[in-house]
Amino acid sequence: MVAGVIAAVFLAGATTFIGLLAGPVGLVLGALVGLPLGAAFGWAIGSTRAYDLRTPRGLLAYVVDFTWSLPNTIAGAMFLAINLARGNKVEPTYTEGKRCVHLGKGTFPGYLTTIGPVIAGVSENVHAHEHGHILQARIFGPLYLPAVAANWVIATVLPFWLLYHDHARYPIKNVRAYFLDGVYPHNWNEAWCYRRYGPQR
Known part of the structure; x- marks a missing residue:
């Protein structure tokens, strides 16, 4: 749960700071966007224990996603928030310990979609492919x-x-x-x- 809280605060802070670069109005817009994004992403990874911070791989992925790959994580958090608002649900089985958030339904019929560390859709034979995109984003x-x-x-x-x-x-x-x-x-x-x-x- 700690990972989720830290993620929520960090994402909200990052988007607020980006908004601040555009001035006072940007600051407000950044906060208005960042708070729900941070809340959605933090809840998703915290409630499912997506990142196991006790393992080197989990800790490394977490650190990379909130530093070097932060733009991808913000894009993924937006994608996640839109999907949740449309009724899509997080799949705990495919999310826990997988260093990503996996949604049950795809965005486009017949295709899985990955943005940052968020995958929409379930199809066993395509999961490795989608995790490859997450690795690319981290690299x-x-x-x-x-x-x-x-x-x-x-x-x-x-x-x-x-x-x-x-x-x-x-x-x-x-x-x-x-x-x-x-x-x-x-x-x-x-x-x-x-x-x-x-x-x-």
């Missing part, structure tokens, strides 16, 4: 989300991936296929996780 820290976004833009506007795409298995016949079978799996972070953790594409 690249504040560079991670901008690098992913930049790759999406480049891969959309300049589809370099058409040169090596498997056109036989995944023909690009419409806009949906262009994004779901083309841009998405050829993004660097997705290609990495499919290759390293699966599932087979």
Whole structure:
């Protein structure tokens, strides 16, 4: 529970400080945003013991998530708060000791979504893949989300991936296929996780 309380206070403080950089109005907005985000994330990790601070891996992940990878954690806390507001529920079985928060329902039909240390959706054969994204966020820290976004833009506007795409298995016949079978799996972070953790594409 201590981990949850510290996380809640830290997230609320971090967003308030970021708001302060924009002036008095930013300070108020930062606090208004940070308090519910901190409360939601702190409750989620505290009530499920997501981070086991008695273990080196749990302690390291906790420290990294609230320092180097803080932008990803804030984004994940926003994602979590939105999901909870829409009725999604935390899955304790997949969260306890896993150094992340795992939600029961996905955001997009047929897909799991990971933002920071928060995963939405349950599918055993995809869990390793999603945990790979959490590791990427911890490795690249504040560079991670901008690098992913930049790759999406480049891969959309300049589809370099058409040169090596498997056109036989995944023909690009419409806009949906262009994004779901083309841009998405050829993004660097997705290609990495499919290759390293699966599932087979």
